[in-house]
Amino acid sequence: MTAEDYLNGQIILVDKPLKWSSFQAVNKLKYALINNIGLPKKFKIGHAGTLDPLATGLLIVCTGKFTKIISEIQGQAKEYTGTFYIGATTPSYDLETEIDQEYPISHINEALIHKTVKQFLGEIDQKPPIFSAIKKDGVRLYEHARAGETIEIASRKTTIHEFEITRIALPEIDFRVVCSKGTYIRSLAYDFGKAMRSGSHLTALRRTKIGDYDVINATNITLFEQNIIDKL
Structure with a gap:
């Protein structure tokens, strides 16, 4: 996946760890992308629905143009x-x-x-x-x-x-x-x-x-970062 792909828009399914805030999880992905594939510091990234720190599981992170559909995703069951x-x-x-x-x-x-x-x-x-x-x-x-x-x-x-x-x-x-x-x-x-x-x-x-997004298809944040590094 290139920097341009993330700027055009990607949906990343994350399995949020226990005791992490949703903000921390998004920030970890953000800086992994900035530091390893050269995305600009102010590229668009956000999550579709907060999870409390004491909850784990599916956190949907949208980048680039896909941040426009965050509200649509949040509205799903x-x-x-x-x-x-x-x-x-x-x-x-x-x-x-x-x-x-x-x-x-x-x-x-x-x-x-x-x-x-x-x-x-x-x-x-x-x-x-x-x-x-x-x-x-x-x-x-x-x-x-x-x-x-x-x-x-x-x-x-x-x-x-x-x-x-x-x-x-x-x-x-x-x-x-x-x-x-x-x-x-x-x-x-x-x-x-x-x-x-x-x-x-x-x-x-x-x-x-x-909605149709399932945590079984989600990535571990640490593995996501390592995969980016491995592909450099």
Whole structure:
């Protein structure tokens, strides 16, 4: 692949590592291309949908003219797999923050879990986590949260197309979800626990698909950089 190819437009499927931000992943690719095949420092590059640092999986990176279709890609349905931890909540709804409250789980069985899944299929109302990058009054919600401020968050309409439980080993439940743009799986974890008269938070998350793009076709960032060097 030449510098001209990337300037004309390429789609790079990346398997984002754990604890990397989406911004870090894009920057790593950007400077690999600048330093090794001579792309200009201000060439166009961006990703189609943020993944939290504690999530892994498919990150779609567009270069050159293909950055114009980022919004189109972002609008497609997304598939995730992961794990809910039942019986405890955290302020961030995941492992970014410590457990703040514990709940009973002795009443929870497979029948209740599968019955609860049905409540979340189709269009639902969902509140984004307070620890999110959404802005309110010009300030990101996580900044309000870290300052200890109480903020009223409006709910949003989102759609869960598929919701499958793949493993039950309480307090852990593994799942697969196909959902619309703007769905927060952390909020789904929290709401799922609440619907079972308990608590829940997300302990693992992996994005596996965006539309027809699949993580099985994604590249490891380090290997991507090495392949560029090897072809010089």
